[in-house]
Amino acid sequence: MKKNVAVGIQDYAVLRENDYFYIDKTAFIHEWWSSGDAVTLITRPRRFGKTLNMSMLDYFFSVDHADREDLFEGMAVWKNEYFRSLHLSNSGRTLYFSQSFW
Secondary structure, three states, X not given: OOOOOOOOOOOHXXXXXXXXXXXXXXXXXXXXXXXXXXXXOOOOOOOOOHHHHHHHHHHHHOHHHOOOHHHOOOOHHHHOHHHHHHHHHOOOOOOOOOOOOO
């Protein structure tokens, strides 16, 4: 069955819950977390997925979404046991996300 391409949806959960076409970018979580950087600057042109990636990170790391493992099942990040436990534990880590549109 063909999947619909959702234009303008920037909420990771909405894309996954409605089974819209989505190119798996969850490997970014592994790459970003493993880098150990204190600060990460993500610069990309307009309409390049920055907000969607921030939404994905929010759903993965936020304690508010700790029960939403369904959003990541079958994705690249979920194949790694360490990252499955990292999502499920949310062991008191505090991440700060800031977006700026200039």
